[in-house]
Amino acid sequence: xxxxxxxxxxxxxxxxxxxxxxxxxxxxxxxxxxxxxxxxxxxxxxxxxxxxxxxxxxxxxxxxxxxxxxxxxxxxxxxxxxxxxxxxxxxxxxxxxxxxxxxxxxxxxxxxxxxxxxxxxxxxxxxxxxxxxxxxxxxxxxxxxxxxxxxxxxxxxxxxxxxxxxxxxxxxxxxxxxxxxxxxxxxxxxxxxxxxxxxxxxxxxxxxxxxxxxxxxxxxxxxxxxxxxxxxxxxxxxxxxxxxxxxxxxxxxxxxxxxxxxxxxxxxxxxxxxxxxxxxxxxxxxxxxxxxxxxxxxxxxxxxxxxxxxxxxxxxxxxxxxxxxxxxxxxxxxxxxxxxxxxxxxxxxxxxxxxxxxxxxxxxxxxxxxxxxxxxxxxxxxxxxxxxxxxxxxxxxxxxxxxxxxxxxxxxxxxxx
Amino acid sequence: xxxxxxxxxxxxxxxxxxxxxxxxxxxxxxxxxxxxxxxxxxxxxxxxxxxxxxxxxxxxxxxxxxxxxxxxxxxxxxxxxxxxxxxxxxxxxxxxxxxxxxxxxxxxxxxxxxxxxxxxxxxxxxxxxxxxxxxxxxxxxxxxxxxxxxxxxxxxxxxxxxxxxxxxxxxxxxxxxxxxxxxxxxxxxxxxxxxxxxxxxxxxxxxxxxxxxxxxxxxxxxxxxxxxxxxxxxxxxxxxxxxxxxxxxxxxxxxxxxxxxxxxxxxxxxxxxxxxxxxxxxxxxxxxxxxxxxxxxxxxxxxxxxxxxxxxxxxxxxxxxxxxxxxxxxx
Ligand SMILES: Cc1ncc(C[n+]2csc(CCOP(=O)(O)OP(=O)(O)O)c2C)c(N)n1
Ligand code: SF4
Ligand SMILES: [Mg+2]
Numbered sequence: 250x251x252x253x254x255x256x257x258x259x260x261x262x263x264x265x266x267x268x269x270x271x272x273x274x275x276x277x278x279x280x281x282x283x284x285x286x287x288x289x290x291x292x293x294x295x296x297x298x299x300x301x302x303x304x305x306x307x308x309x310x311x312x313x314x315x316x317x318x319x320x321x322x323x324x325x326x327x328x329x330x331x332x333x334x335x336x337x338x339x340x341x342x343x344x345x346x347x348x349x350x351x352x353x354x355x356x357x358x359x360x361x362x363x364x365x366x367x368x369x370x371x372x373x374x375x376x377x378x379x380x381x382x383x384x385x386x387x388x389x390x391x392x393x394x395x396x397x398x399x400x401x402x403x404x405x406x407x408x409x410x411x412x413x414x415x416x417x418x419x420x421x422x423x424x425x426x427x428x429x430x431x432x433x434x435x436x437x438x439x440x441x442x443x444x445x446x447x448x449x450x451x452x453x454x455x456x457x458x459x460x461x462x463x464x465x466x467x468x469x470x471x472x473x474x475x476x477x478x479x480x481x482x483x484x485x486x487x488x489x490x491x492x493x494x495x496x497x498x499x500x501x502x503x504x505x506x507x508x509x510x511x512x513x514x515x516x517x518x519x520x521x522x523x524x525x526x527x528x529x530x531x532x533x534x535x536x537x538x539x540x541x542x543x544x545x546x547x548x549x550x551x552x553x554x555x556x557x558x559x560x561x562x563x564x565x566x567x568x569x570x571x572x573x574x575x576x577x578x579x580x581x582x583x584x585x586x587x588x589x590x591x592x593x594x595x596x597x598x599x600x601x602x603x604x605x606x607x608x609x610x611x612x613x614x615x616x617x618x619x620x621x622x623x624x625x626x627x628x629x630x631x632x633x634x635x636x637x638x639x640x641x642x643x644x645x646x647x648x649x650x651x652x653x654x655x656x657x658x659x660x661x662x663x664x665x666x
Numbered sequence: 667x668x669x670x671x672x673x674x675x676x677x678x679x680x681x682x683x684x685x686x687x688x689x690x691x692x693x694x695x696x697x698x699x700x701x702x703x704x705x706x707x708x709x710x711x712x713x714x715x716x717x718x719x720x721x722x723x724x725x726x727x728x729x730x731x732x733x734x735x736x737x738x739x740x741x742x743x744x745x746x747x748x749x750x751x752x753x754x755x756x757x758x759x760x761x762x763x764x765x766x767x768x769x770x771x772x773x774x775x776x777x778x779x780x781x782x783x784x785x786x787x788x789x790x791x792x793x794x795x796x797x798x799x800x801x802x803x804x805x806x807x808x809x810x811x812x813x814x815x816x817x818x819x820x821x822x823x824x825x826x827x828x829x830x831x832x833x834x835x836x837x838x839x840x841x842x843x844x845x846x847x848x849x850x851x852x853x854x855x856x857x858x859x860x861x862x863x864x865x866x867x868x869x870x871x872x873x874x875x876x877x878x879x880x881x882x883x884x885x886x887x888x889x890x891x892x893x894x895x896x897x898x899x900x901x902x903x904x905x906x907x908x909x910x911x912x913x914x915x916x917x918x919x920x921x922x923x924x925x926x927x928x929x930x931x932x933x934x935x936x937x938x939x940x941x942x943x944x945x946x947x948x949x950x951x952x953x954x955x956x957x958x959x960x961x962x963x964x965x966x967x968x969x970x971x972x973x974x975x976x977x978x979x980x981x982x983x984x985x986x987x988x989x990x991x992x993x994x995x996x997x
Binding site: 270271273298299300302303304305306308309310312313314315316317318319320321322324338339342346446447448451452453454455456457458459462 | 733734735736738745746749750751754756757758759760761762763764766767770771772773774775776777778779780781782783787804805807808811812
């Protein structure tokens with residue numbers, strides 16, 4: 250049934266339908282509405298015998314789920330930003346142990362400077378931890394991906410992060426088709442663990458492995474992701490069969506046939522990008538776009554297949570590998586190795602900076618007409634940056650950079666330098 | 667006929683002293699049906715107090731739970747010497763995740779059991795002093811505060827042994843470790859720092875807290891067994907000498923542990939709901955020096971004699987004796 254509902258509420262609704270058995274949560278904006286709603290549902294007895302633990306930290310939250318999952322329970326948590334970093338050690342551990350935990354990342358920037366708004370720095374920091382990472386384009390897809398995530402995680406015995414843009418999606422009210430319990434039950438079978446703590450059949454889980462076997466164990470983690478490349482589209486199709494809508498998959502192409510230039514991005518900005526594509530096409534520009542839904546595993550083959558005839562790929566990414574540039578674009582370049590395709594990196598939307606359609610359109614035109622420097626920073630205030638750089642050169646004790654920049658841009662309340 | 671009098675300190679072990687007790691009072695280890703939760707063939711050093719304490723504690727849990735138990739282990743000596751694949755010494759379902767999260771992982775196991783409506787299987791978590799009083803302290807406090815149904819056992823060898831003997835928050839004053847070297851002014855670990863986790867556990871008001879020592883294995887088993895009669899968060903802190911880190915003779919492990927108890931440096935107590943309910947009295951207080959001089963980690967206190975340090979450590983023992991009334995009150 251269609252509801253006009255906040256993204257977080259919709260996701261909480263979907264999680265509840267997946268019949269989780271243990272959830273452990275620690276609050277951090279913009280994830281809070283999800284876990285608040287789930288705590289209420291558990292207390293009200295709407296999720297069977299599910300246990301909701303209010304824990305002392307994100308590290309504690311994921312650690313609780315590691316224990317619960319090893320005991321054979323379906324587990325869920327949500328976090329973002331600083332919280333994801335605080336649990337980092339357990340993030341790698343959960344994947345290394347092969348525990349099918351599902352976690353929402355309400356994507357948010359990482360400080361310092363502390364910033365609660367959206368970008369993808371947080372999930373990018375964990376991209377090599379061994380978790381599958383799926384990115385939702387809108388709240389309907391966020392709902393649907395969570396349901397697919399449990400099935401995918403449990404089929405492969407591999408944890409899955411469902412990434413949805415903080416505030417932009419978590420706090421947005423949209424019309425969402427909320428599934429029914431019958432639909433979800435028809436799609437998601439009961440959790441059958443591949444390893445479990447069982448007094449009747451005791452095993453040691455998590456023991457030390459030396460150089461003689463470690464690489465093979467790691468390869469098998471990689472192999473799981475290779476199998477996920479096949480499972481993700483298959484489970485997306487199975488989802489469509491029951492729920493009558495297309496959601497998820499490895500990637501989604503928009504007007505890519507015969508496009509000379511393809512814009513590529515993760516998450517909600519694909520809405521803006523598709524609008525920009527429409528406008529550009531009306532003006533006669535041969536452009537299309539591609540939304541990456543799966544970032545880990547990275548769908549190299551599927552991507553190459555879609556873009557092989559294009560001349561140029563412009564990757565819009567909400568992250569920055571400091572000292573290098575693009576993270577997503579590096580993976581794209583690797584996927585396209587051997588092809589003459591130009592791959593541009595556009596660093597955009599950091600810390601919640603809007604990505605206006607006009608800026609996207611201008612950047613595409615600039616790329617096609619003059620080329621882009623690598624990486625290109627969207628809508629950067631170069632004047633303020635250059636003034637601050639000059640000041641720093643002139644003065645050793647130049648003070649906190651973040652405050653200086655606010656002064657440079659003349660933010661209300663900031664005293665002039 | 668001439669005979670030699672033999673003294674049995676410890677009734678209830680597998681030795682002859684056990685026969686002095688009636689069947690029901692004999693130790694778990696003395697029984698023919700003992701379970702060997704931690705099997706022989708693991709890689710602990712000779713005389714390792716932690717290996718001894720862990721086997722006694724876990725076999726007692728196995729007996730109390732009719733072998734319906736799960737153990738969660740923090741990183742540390744116990745985890746490393748017991749588990750490397752494919753030679754795990756564990757005969758029980760056993761999970762190791764990280765150094766600092768064993769209490770939370772155990773909370774998760776307990777939550778899963780609750781969700782599945784299984785009351786028969788019980789959970790224990792275990793770790794060294796570093797895992798417990800330092801890096802896992804936040805998770806431990808959370809587990810206590812939520813009163814999750816977990817027995818947490820800390821094996822206190824008073825330093826980070828697995829990484830080669832570095833100081834922890836449980837390292838005693840003036841002890842040498844590799845990060846509190848016996849050089850400079852007041853050599854060894856500084857005086858007046860560190861924490862007492864049994865008391866901190868009591869402050870959480872959890873159902874049961876106890877201290878135990880490998881010097882009194884019968885008492886250790888009894889406390890573990892008792893802990894399993896409670897539901898909710900329980901904590902047992904076991905003093906386990908480490909010959910390698912303490913620079914003591916492996917043959918002296920029990921002796922060193924006993925002197926810690928009899929000097930008053932390691933009081934044996936029990937508490938319920940945050941209140942002390944029982945303590946093991948000391949028959950005759952021995953001076954702390956007798957305990958310290960058996961351990962190379964305190965050598966610098968004797969060459970030359972550091973009277974100020976010895977007095978300060980004696981004062982700690984005396985304060986413990988006073989706090990828990992370990993000696994018979996003189997008329
Ligand atoms: C996060 C993290 N920091 C440091 C270590 C290294 N480390 C492994 S075991 C250990 C010492 C364990 O000390 P303790 O808990 O007292 O147990 P013991 O070995 O003394 O029995 C340390 C420091 C680690 N594994 N993980
Ligand atoms: S170093 Fe100490 S605690 Fe570790 S195995 Fe050896 S004796 Fe036991
Ligand atoms: Mg230790």
